[in-house]
Amino acid sequence: MSLEKRPLTLTINDKPVGPIDVPVGMPMIDFLHGYLNLTGTHFGCGQGVCHACTVMELRPDGSATESRTCISDAHFFNGKSIRTIEGHAQRDANGEVRELTPVQQAFIDHFSFQCGYCTAGFVAGATVFIDQLKRKPVKRAELETAIEASLDDHICRCTGYVRYYEAVKSVALATPGCVVD
Numbered sequence: 001m002s003l004e005k006r007p008l009t010l011t012i013n014d015k016p017v018g019p020i021d022v023p024v025g026m027p028m029i030d031f032l033h034g035y036l037n038l039t040g041t042h043f044g045c046g047q048g049v050c051h052a053c054t055v056m057e058l059r060p061d062g063s064a065t066e067s068r069t070c071i072s073d074a075h076f077f078n079g080k081s082i083r084t085i086e087g088h089a090q091r092d093a094n095g096e097v098r099e100l101t102p103v104q105q106a107f108i109d110h111f112s113f114q115c116g117y118c119t120a121g122f123v124a125g126a127t128v129f130i131d132q133l134k135r136k137p138v139k140r141a142e143l144e145t146a147i148e149a150s151l152d153d154h155i156c157r158c159t160g161y162v163r164y165y166e167a168v169k170s171v172a173l174a175t176p177g178c179v180v181d
Helices: 028-036 102-109 119-135 140-151 161-174
Strands: 005-012 015-023 054-058 064-068 081-083 097-099
Touching: 005 028, 015 028, 054 119, 064 119, 102 119, 102 161, 119 140, 119 161, 140 161
Parallel strands: 005 081
Antiparallel strands: 005 015, 054 064, 054 081
């Protein structure tokens, strides 16, 4: 018995991928790991609860949303554009990191993570949150509540929440247009 396969074409980290014949029902995280060797997105709970597997889905209007790859079939992303953790930082021609994003740098500056397993999902979630703030800023007094609401579903087993939230707060406050008085 052979697995049914269908062609999959999408954009990952601003690069076209496919068409590649991919088994129907294959989770996106397995496609990323097994077909593309993009292993920075981590498999956590396998039920979409912990958000360790989160990537950014880039919409045609320029906005972004979070997508969990452990519960989403790879074909769900057919024709779409996503960004994995490997696609956040700016890289030089040799693929070496040239510059981290403000979210990534803030996570380092605030010592936000311990084991780092959940960090890729937090980077995706925090980046989506900052993108949303640029489109619809919040009042300074409401920022912490907005951060909690946005990142509350991300689970850190090392209890790094305070540092993650402080890092995101610093990025929001430093990014023009995200916070209003």
